[in-house]
Amino acid sequence: MKTNSQNGSQMTPIIEVTDLRVHYGDKLALKGVSFDVYQNEILGIIGPAQSGKTTLLKVINRTLEFTPDATIEGSVKLDGEDISTISDVYGLRRRIGMVQPLPVGLPLSIYDNVAFAPRTAGIRSKSELDVIVERCLQQAALWEEVKERLNTLGTQLSGGQQQRLTIARALSHQPEILCLDEFSIAVDPVTTMRIEEVLKTLRTEMTILLVTNLVQQAKRLANRTAFFLNGDLIEIDTTDIIFSENPAEQATYDYVNGTFG
Amino acid sequence: MNILRKKSAANLPFSETAIELFIRLCGISSIIFVFGIFFFVFREGAGFLFNGLDLGQFLTSVEWQPTSLNNKRYGAFALIVGTFSVTILAMCIAVPFGLGAAIFVSEFCSPKLRETFKIIIELLAAIPSVVWGFIGLTLMNQLIIAVFNAPIGLTMLNGSIMLALMSVPIIVSIAEDALKAVPDSYREAAEALGATRWQVVYRVLLPAAKNGLLAAVLLGAARSIGETMAVLMATGHSVNIPSGPLSWIRTLTATIAAELGEVARGDEHYQVLFIIGILLFTITFVVNLIADLVIKGIRQDS
Ligand SMILES: Nc1ncnc2c1ncn2[C@@H]1O[C@H](COP(=O)(O)OP(=O)(O)OP(=O)(O)O)[C@@H](O)[C@H]1O
Ligand SMILES: [Mg+2]
Numbered sequence: 001m002k003t004n005s006q007n008g009s010q011m012t013p014i015i016e017v018t019d020l021r022v023h024y025g026d027k028l029a030l031k032g033v034s035f036d037v038y039q040n041e042i043l044g045i046i047g048p049a050q051s052g053k054t055t056l057l058k059v060i061n062r063t064l065e066f067t068p069d070a071t072i073e074g075s076v077k078l079d080g081e082d083i084s085t086i087s088d089v090y091g092l093r094r095r096i097g098m099v100q101p102l103p104v105g106l107p108l109s110i111y112d113n114v115a116f117a118p119r120t121a122g123i124r125s126k127s128e129l130d131v132i133v134e135r136c137l138q139q140a141a142l143w144e145e146v147k148e149r150l151n152t153l154g155t156q157l158s159g160g161q162q163q164r165l166t167i168a169r170a171l172s173h174q175p176e177i178l179c180l181d182e183f184s185i186a187v188d189p190v191t192t193m194r195i196e197e198v199l200k201t202l203r204t205e206m207t208i209l210l211v212t213n214l215v216q217q218a219k220r221l222a223n224r225t226a227f228f229l230n231g232d233l234i235e236i237d238t239t240d241i242i243f244s245e246n247p248a249e250q251a252t253y254d255y256v257n258g259t260f261g
Numbered sequence: 262m263n264i265l266r267k268k269s270a271a272n273l274p275f276s277e278t279a280i281e282l283f284i285r286l287c288g289i290s291s292i293i294f295v296f297g298i299f300f301f302v303f304r305e306g307a308g309f310l311f312n313g314l315d316l317g318q319f320l321t322s323v324e325w326q327p328t329s330l331n332n333k334r335y336g337a338f339a340l341i342v343g344t345f346s347v348t349i350l351a352m353c354i355a356v357p358f359g360l361g362a363a364i365f366v367s368e369f370c371s372p373k374l375r376e377t378f379k380i381i382i383e384l385l386a387a388i389p390s391v392v393w394g395f396i397g398l399t400l401m402n403q404l405i406i407a408v409f410n411a412p413i414g415l416t417m418l419n420g421s422i423m424l425a426l427m428s429v430p431i432i433v434s435i436a437e438d439a440l441k442a443v444p445d446s447y448r449e450a451a452e453a454l455g456a457t458r459w460q461v462v463y464r465v466l467l468p469a470a471k472n473g474l475l476a477a478v479l480l481g482a483a484r485s486i487g488e489t490m491a492v493l494m495a496t497g498h499s500v501n502i503p504s505g506p507l508s509w510i511r512t513l514t515a516t517i518a519a520e521l522g523e524v525a526r527g528d529e530h531y532q533v534l535f536i537i538g539i540l541l542f543t544i545t546f547v548v549n550l551i552a553d554l555v556i557k558g559i560r561q562d563s
Contacts, residue, residue, distance in 0.1 A: 063453055094455035104450040107469040116464065117454040166450075173455065 012039045014176065014207050015060065020074035022055050024067065029055045032074065033233040035226060037177075042199065042208040044222030044239060046215050048260070051228040053211045057179045060209075061096040062089055079176075094121060097170030097206075101182040103162035105154035110137075110146050113154045113165055117173040132172055140168035141198050160191035167195065171202075178202065179209045184217065196221060215256050219243050227252045299542060306535030313529065314536065325500045325511075327520070327530040335533045337540070339500045343510035344544075346503050347417050347492060348485040351424035355485075356478055358425070359432030363477070366433065367440040368462055386430035390490040397423045397495025411507050413497065418506035420496035424488055428481035435480060439473020440466055479552040483545060489514040513537050 013036035022030040030052045037043050045053050058064040059072055062083060076083050078095070086092045094117060106113050114133045123129060133150070137143040142164040146157070154165050163183055170178060180199075184192040199208060199221055212218050218225045219239060226236040227249070235242065235252045247253050254260045310316075314335065322336025366378050401422060402414035409418075443466050451461045467474070489512075497509025498519065517534050524531040 061453055063449060066449070066452070090455040090457055092455075093453055096453075098453040100446070100450065102446075104446045106447055106450060106465055108465075116451070116456070120454065120456045120460050120464070169454065 013037065014039045014079060016075075016077040016080075017056075018075045018077075020056075020059065020072070020076060022052070022059060022064070022073075023071045025069045029231050030059075031231040033228075033231075034074075035233060035236050037207060037209065038224075040203060040205075040207055041223040042203055042210055042221050044218030044225035045209060045211040045228060046213075046218050046225060046255070047228030047234075048255070050230065052231040053228055054181055056228075057098065057181055057209065057211060060177070060179065061093050061098055063093070063098075065089075090120070094173040095176050097167075097173070097175035097178040099163070099166050099170050099178070099180040099183050101185045103159060103166045103186065105157070105162045105165060108154060109151045110154045110157070110165060111150040114168050114172050116169065121173060136168040136171045137165075139171050139198065139202065140164045141194050142168055160187045163187050163191070164195065164198075167198065175206060177207045177209065179211070181211045182213050184212070184214060192217075215243075215258075227255060229255070302535055302538045302542060306532050306539055309529055309532035310536050310539070314533065319533075319536070323500070323502055325516075327533060333529075337513070337516075337537060339502050340511055340513045340516055340537070341540070342502055343417075343496070343500075344486060344512040344514070347420045347424065347496060347510060347512060348482060350417060350421035350506060351428065351485045352478070352482055354421060355425035355428045355432060355481055359429045359477065359481060360436055360474065362429070363433045363436035363440060364462055364466075367437045368458065368466070382430045382433050385426065386434070388427075390427060390488060391494075393423045393427055394491040394494030397491060401495065405507075409507060413509065415495060415497040415509060416507045417496055417503050417510045420492045420510070420512075421506070423491040423495050424485040427488060427491065428484045431484055432477045432481040435477035436470075436474050439470040439477065442473065443469045476552070479548065483548060486545060486548070487514065487541075489518045493518055513541050517541075 015037035017036070018034050019032045020030055020034070021028065021032050033052075033056075045056070047053055055064065058067075059076060060078075060083070064070050064072065072084070078086075078092070083092060106116065108116065111133055114136050115129045118129060118132050123132070134143060134147075137146060142161060145161060146165075154162065157165060163186065167180075167183070183195065187195070196217070199210070202208065210218065210222060222239045224237060225239045225242040227234045227242065229251060235247060235249045237247065241247055242252060243256055245253075247256070251260070319335055319337050320341075321338050322334060323339040324334035324336040325339060326332060326334040362378075362382075366375055370378065397419050398415070401419050405411055405414035405416060405419055447465050447469060448461055451465045452458075456464065492512045493515035496511065496515070498511050498515055499509045500511050501509055503510050517537055520530070521534050524534065
């Protein structure tokens, strides 16, 4: 693995992953990966199916704990603090926004979907919640379409709208880190473009981990890109280098150019 | 390949029609059975219902004296109140326990414990109601006397506890199915937003499963209204408007069970018992109707 970091101005690591190994039972899903994520960057994470991308995100927000036979070794630090030692796991999860591949509209109204996390965090005041709901729906480019019907069920929106609703929801607790897992899988190209624009503006406020099955999406958005393959981190570098004619690894070149396998 | 395709294409419509016919037959026969039972019960009681019975007295009087020689009275009001009060009290006990147990089993307990729990609940469901009545008559009777310092333990409370124990397994198993039917992705999404397990339950799972949970409660209530043997044995079986949980009562079902064997067929008393049957029929019909409407209303809301 070759790391070739530049990007001098924003070198504060917000996440430090060191020798991370994840087993599902006997199966090794992440085989000892190490890398840093810097403040306010978009880190693209690409790689074919089964390469451990989703597993990585689940380690970071500690939802892998719900998988009974999963074991984690190595360390993940968030702002210098080892996440496995954080006792307020619910608070930790609220520092991280998570967007799933298929939109999961909770069986609640649009308003309640976005107000869910603030409420669980203890915010009760209606006016405060109103402000949060509007801000997040604005940020997710959904406000104009739903402002007249905030009390209808979130699941009655179209697929693309629902995905933007889950993004609004992920932003509702003002996370430091936004993780998106193949968000465009069930979204039409136009909506995908709109969401990409949203991500570009969010970059100034937070750090974004963008797992994507579309390598061009990483090329369009990411400052740096990491290429995962079968649980190994093959290469992580600036997006320019990963998508250039000569990345450090041949496998990276093959995958990015679609001649893989 | 070609032959195969032809064969299946020719076979398919036949088996399809056969299955469809069978299913339709099942559906129609169940409707016929229900109507048949209603018709039979109605025919036995109809004569007296339309000719002789004072319906106002039947529904409002507390005097139930069907065997009195010179002052026959057929007032079923106390029986109706008895049935409803014992059922409502039973539901007050069974619903929190049943839903609580269902939530625990489906959300909070380890897979191993869950299996044990399910076996115990199935065992509870398999106990015949006469055994519950027996427990009410002996164990619960003495317990109530000891705890409440009551003269007699065969009371509405006793019957309600027995009914609750009988409907809890129904409520638990249906409610647990309803909770299990909520997709795991909801739980994961809510947990990723920083919700605790308990917040996931009451903010996401309960709203998502409310139809199934309501069905569980209503089926539990239906079981209680229709139950006969246990309430006959445990409630004191005495015509009375209850003043509290420690009053004795008598229910509609228990009255039929206790008296039908001793009346002459076709007799007025015999017919009144069948009119009680019609009344029970109507009550369950109305409960089911309300349940349907409530569930439909919920569907339209959402
Ligand atoms: N709950 C689980 N139990 C057992 N094995 C699992 C589980 N989840 C994932 N795995 C295994 O871990 C490996 C990595 O899976 P992961 O979902 O992280 O891959 P991915 O890169 O996100 O793939 P995709 O692009 O298909 O989403 C796979 O081999 C997968 O089979
Ligand atoms: Mg994945």
